[in-house]
Amino acid sequence: MELTLAITGASGTIYAYRTLQLLAASGAVETINLIMSNIVPTVAQVEMNVNLREPTAEKINNWLGLAKDSKIIRFWRLDNLAAKPASGSNKQAGMIVVPCSMGTLGAIASGAGTNLIHRAADVCLKESRKLLLVPRETPFNAIHLENMLKLSRVGATILPASPSFYHQPKTIDDLVDHLCFRILDQFEIPHSRKTQWTGEEVK
Numbered sequence: 001m002e003l004t005l006a007i008t009g010a011s012g013t014i015y016a017y018r019t020l021q022l023l024a025a026s027g028a029v030e031t032i033n034l035i036m037s038n039i040v041p042t043v044a045q046v047e048m049n050v051n052l053r054e055p056t057a058e059k060i061n062n063w064l065g066l067a068k069d070s071k072i073i074r075f076w077r078l079d080n081l082a083a084k085p086a087s088g089s090n091k092q093a094g095m096i097v098v099p100c101s102m103g104t105l106g107a108i109a110s111g112a113g114t115n116l117i118h119r120a121a122d123v124c125l126k127e128s129r130k131l132l133l134v135p136r137e138t139p140f141n142a143i144h145l146e147n148m149l150k151l152s153r154v155g156a157t158i159l160p161a162s163p164s165f166y167h168q169p170k171t172i173d174d175l176v177d178h179l180c181f182r183i184l185d186q187f188e189i190p191h192s193r194k195t196q197w198t199g200e201e202v203k
């Protein structure tokens with residue numbers, strides 16, 4: 001499977017980090033087209049104390065703990081509108097935007113995108129491919145809510161970065177991972193943990 005993952009400047013770089021690691025380890029994904037918005041290095045520095053400025057394949061593999069020469073992540077520059085994910089003729093399973101800022105959400109909803117993330121998302125919608133958006137903002141204003149409704153109506157899946165507690169998380173990693181497993185579930189990508197609620201836990 002080939003898919004695109006975009007990281008934008010909403011809080012929650014760790015969701016992108018873990019989703020990338022889980023996708024790479026799944027055995028089901030051969031290529032991940034990775035795109036980052038310009039503000040991601042700032043947010044990543046604040047939240048994860050990592051330097052993602054001037055990213056290279058080697059730098060990203062190192063961040064994710066992948067082998068130096070791993071080819072699973074293919075990094076594309078944000079201004080490269082000739083990149084593979086910019087064309088509908090490139091067959092792929094779909095796209096994940098995690099975390100998704102309100103700015104990127106609005107640009108995709110408007111249909112008047114200006115960068116590769118917006119274009120790749122637009123391609124998914126026009127080709128009826130899965131577009132999974134993981135918005136992170138609180139509280140939402142009416143513009144955010146209208147944009148999400150608009151995108152949902154044209155086929156995007158809105159999966160908010162809103163962690164659950166029914167699996168009794170003990171650590172932040174437990175919380176983050178559960179959300180990332182739900183992202184993988186959307187693409188039917190196998191992973192090690194149970195995410196399905198069976199009802200057995202209720203006495």
Ligand SMILES: Cc1cc2nc3c(=O)[nH]c(=O)nc-3n(C[C@H](O)[C@H](O)[C@H](O)COP(=O)(O)O)c2cc1C
Pocket residue numbers: 007008009010011037038039040042043046100101102103104105136137138
């Ligand atoms: C540390 C930090 C945290 C942020 N958190 C959010 C957030 O949770 N949601 C959001 O929509 N924007 C957030 N922003 C603002 C976005 O980064 C900003 O709107 C930016 O223009 C989004 O650009 P992008 O969509 O191209 O990534 C945050 C910015 C910083 C520096």
